[in-house]
Amino acid sequence: MKTINKWLSSLALLLASCVALAAGEPMLVVGHKNPDTDAIISAIAVADLKAKMGVAAVPIAQGLPNPETRFVLETFQLKAPAVQTSVAGREVFLIDHSDYPLAPDDLKKAEVVGLVDHHKLGGITTDKPIEVWVFPVGSSGTIITRMYDAAGVPIPKAIAGGMASAILSDTQILKSPTTTPEDRVTVTRLAKLAGIEDVQAYGMKMFEAGNAELKSAPAKDLLQRDFKAFVMNGKKVGVAQLEAVSLAMLTPRKDELLKAMADLKGQGYQSVFLMLTDIMQGGSDFLFLPDDAAIVESALGVKAQGSSVWIPGLVSRKKQVIPGLEKAFR
Structure with missing residues (x-):
């Protein structure tokens, strides 16, 4: 009986997944667990880009924004993605990761349709060809700037500010050995679009905001x-x-x-x-x-x-x- 019930439960989940995909629900754009600024801002940006290209998409996050990310969202008046950890039955675009341990736990019950990452390739596999943007740069924000350019879509001011912040965060204000010339050029361009006058001063202010709870948080x-x-x-x-x-x-x-x-x-x-x-x-x-x-x-x-x-x-x-x-x- 337990085996039959388990089989029926799996069948019900599969049917629900098929219904969700057939219903044309928007694609979910999601970063890794314990999301940082790059994961959350990049999900917002890709969802915005896809929507402007005629693809229904919404950003989600696998956790609440950390203090640094909250500062960035508030500075550029961006809305934090809803926290959602289940993606079964949905089309999913992965941001800033390609490892199952970092992905939603039920990712294998979803359909991965795209991937943006600047880390090593993880173990995620797909049954169908997908859109892949993976480059050895300092931040997903740098890659997504390429995506906007390739699509011929202007980058909104608020999102430009968010992506500049993501690059500064991931590259430790352009000091990390992961920083590339493209990251530097991209930050300068995005900062100009966003109205950030002093990139170094803004970066320090962002890190200081992120450090606010280091002495008191559990x-x-x-x-x-x-x-x-x-x-x-x-x-x-x-x-x-x-x-x-x-x-x-x-x-x-x-x-x-x-x-x-x-x-x-x-x-x-x-x-x-x-x-x-x-x-x-x-x-x-x-x-x-x-x-x-x-x-x-x-x-x-x-x-x-x-x-x-x-x-x-x-x-x-x-x-x-x-x-x-x-x-x-x-």
């Missing part, structure tokens, strides 16, 4: 603010990052953060890592709780002593941490 919430889960050689690995204008805001909370990391590690993670990045000094206090400390030395080339190490020049999770970890776990 450690477990800070850990989840920019947390990404990966599967590396069959092992579940979590890598988080907190960026601050000065680490003086975070150093007193290291013990709390390590406790939150240990709690999370107990939920099935083989290893949990946290980058406390000082954007002014250009380095990170790297916190780690792996099953094997040799992983840290192998991945980053530093001697692992205790549970943290200061690494000058380490600022990019995407370019400087994830590739080394994946190689070490292999």
